[in-house]
Amino acid sequence: AQSVTQLGSHVSVSEGALVLLRCNYSSSVPPYLFWYVQYPNQGLQLLLKYTSAATLVKGINGFEAEFKKSETSFHLTKPSAHMSDAAEYFCAVRFALGGKLIFGQGTELSVKP
Amino acid sequence: GAGVSQSPRYKVTKRGQDVALRCDPISGHVSLYWYRQALGQGPEFLTYFNYEAQQDKSGLPNDRFSAERPEGSISTLTIQRTEQRDSAMYRCASSTNRDRSYEQYFGPGTRLTVT
Numbered sequence: 358a359q360s361v362t363q364l365g366s367h368v369s370v371s372e373g374a375l376v377l378l379r380c381n382y383s384s385s386v387p388p389y390l391f392w393y394v395q396y397p398n399q400g401l402q403l404l405l406k407y408t409s410a411a412t413l414v415k416g417i418n419g420f421e422a423e424f425k426k427s428e429t430s431f432h433l434t435k436p437s438a439h440m441s442d443a444a445e446y447f448c449a450v451r452f453a454l455g456g457k458l459i460f461g462q463g464t465e466l467s468v469k470p
Numbered sequence: 471g472a473g474v475s476q477s478p479r480y481k482v483t484k485r486g487q488d489v490a491l492r493c494d495p496i497s498g499h500v501s502l503y504w505y506r507q508a509l510g511q512g513p514e515f516l517t518y519f520n521y522e523a524q525q526d527k528s529g530l531p532n533d534r535f536s537a538e539r540p541e542g543s544i545s546t547l548t549i550q551r552t553e554q555r556d557s558a559m560y561r562c563a564s565s566t567n568r569d570r571s572y573e574q575y576f577g578p579g580t581r582l583t584v585t
Contacts, residue, residue, distance in 0.1 A: 361512075366510075389572070391573075393576075399578065400474075400561070400576045400577055400578040400579060401513070401561070401563075401576040402576075403573060403574075403575075406573060447512050447513070449512075451572065456518075456526065456572075457503065457515035457518060457526060457529070458503075458505075458513070458515065458563075458574060459515070460505075460512030460513050460514070461512050462510075462511055462512050463510070463511065463512050
């Protein structure tokens with residue numbers, strides 16, 4: 358079955374440290390991949406997306422993600438965490454044109470001063 | 471409008487009552503999606519439309535849930551005879567078919583509480 362797994366429901370980093378949020382998917386065909394961020398009491402906002410153009414994708418707020426087909430992964434990184442990055446992050450995949458998104462369970466990122 | 475809007479933002483209802491949740495997509499967006507998000511979980515797909523046609527309703531949990539988009543714009547998700555387990559955040563998203571990524575733009579959600 359097609360699925361998305363985010364390793365770690367909670368990640369805590371210090372301000373200025375590297376952020377790494379992990380996402381793996383299961384599929385025999387390359388999907389479209391997305392990272393969304395959800396701030397408290399707000400809707401989901403797209404951070405970045407992979408659509409088979411370049412494997413390294415740059416998004417908003419300094420985030421980027423690399424699609425690795427051999428590892429079926431799409432991990433999200435940011436070189437230096439900021440306090441404003443504290444939020445919940447969701448990885449999502451879409452396997453069919455125009456079809457539904459399948460979301461991971463989310464990773465809550467905390468940033469310590 | 472500038473973005474996807476949903477109403478009401480918060481709904482508290484008693485068990486057994488029917489509720490209707492509304493979604494107004496971005497103007498011109500062909501596709502409209504409904505998701506449900508339980509606390510501490512990622513959104514789960516319910517159903518989606520292209521124009522007024524319901525393309526996939528495989529995520530609707532049972533026949534108490536239904537959705538419509540009669541004119542290909544605004545959509546209503548209806549839950550009949552609500553139960554406490556229906557309490558969740560209900561999210562709507564829309565997308566255009568001009569972008570092959572079919573990026574989905576989400577609304578703020580409706581928080582449903584069934585007492």
